Amino acid sequence: MTLLLISLPERAAVWSRVFAEAGEPILLDDSDPEAVTEIACWTPPDLARFPNLRAVICVGAGTDHMPPMPDRVVLSRTLAPGIEAMVRDWTVMAVLAMHRDLPLYLERASRGEWAGHGAALARTRRVGIMGMGRIGRLVAQGLSSLGFPVAGWSRSGDPVDGVEVFTDLGAFLARTDIVVCLLPLTDQTRGMMDDAFFAALPKGARLVHAGRGAQLDMDALRRALGVTLDFAMLDVTNPEPLPPGHWAWADPRVIVTPHIAAVTDAVEGAEHALAVLRALRNGAPVPGAVDRARGY
DSSP states (O other), X not given: OEEEEOSOHHHHHHHHHHHHHHTOOEESSOSOGGGEEEEEESSOOOGGGOTTOOEEEESSSOOTTSOOOOTTOEEEEOOXXXXXXXXXXXXXXXXXXXXXTHHHHHHHHHTTOOOOOOOOOGGGSOEEEEOOSHHHHHHHHHHHHTXXXXXXXXXXXXXXXXXXXESOHHHHHHTOSEEEEOOOOOTTTTTOBSHHHHHTSOTTEEEEEOSOGGGBOHXXXXXXXXXXXXXXXXXXXXXXSOOTTOHHHHOTTEEEOOSOSOOOOHHHHHHHHHHHXXXXXXXXXXXXXXXXXXXX
């Protein structure tokens, strides 16, 4: 049982150390494909080259970019506390930026303009989080502690302590001043943020997007700005990377970060991979195993 890591040299050095300390072999090149039983990567090679492959471990939290896996191969997404904490931190930062009108002040600063603007209390700004999994719950806790009224939306409607959870998307959007997307990309969420979505928000709403780029219709976002939507902060875009000449770069109402809400810590990524290897060896459930039917 040998794992092949496809990554940058500096991350490979960390993984090599962690695997050596655990007494596990690791390969850093694919020159012996028959020896490979697991692959850890962001973008996989041709999987047909590895006849003994049992698992592919995505080194990030999302796997929607991965190709279909052979029936015998388990796909695992990395579970790492650092990922969840980083996305929480970025999302709380973005909500505060939208709440305190940061795009407006950045535009004024670019002109050397010293001009104040009214500010709302956090308790008057209703935040709605789409996606109430582990990260959504962390974000809800953080924002609630700052005084924001927080609600959630999920298809399951599973209860969350201290958070009203909606299954009716229209009712959820109607009560939301800052909408946060943390959803996985599925057939149901692809393109869901469209004209009808933005029209259902109250006038003056703001968007924080850290889910997946393909969930957002960028043209619909452009049409909504100045109508129902005041500002948006995006860590994921459609397309991605966002081309240099794209309108969103130049629109002062939009802040874009280049998909950096979370970066998997190399040690935590290696430890997750070791947990996957041990589960496979012991016939136990694989941590982070992706449900083929749900897509996450």
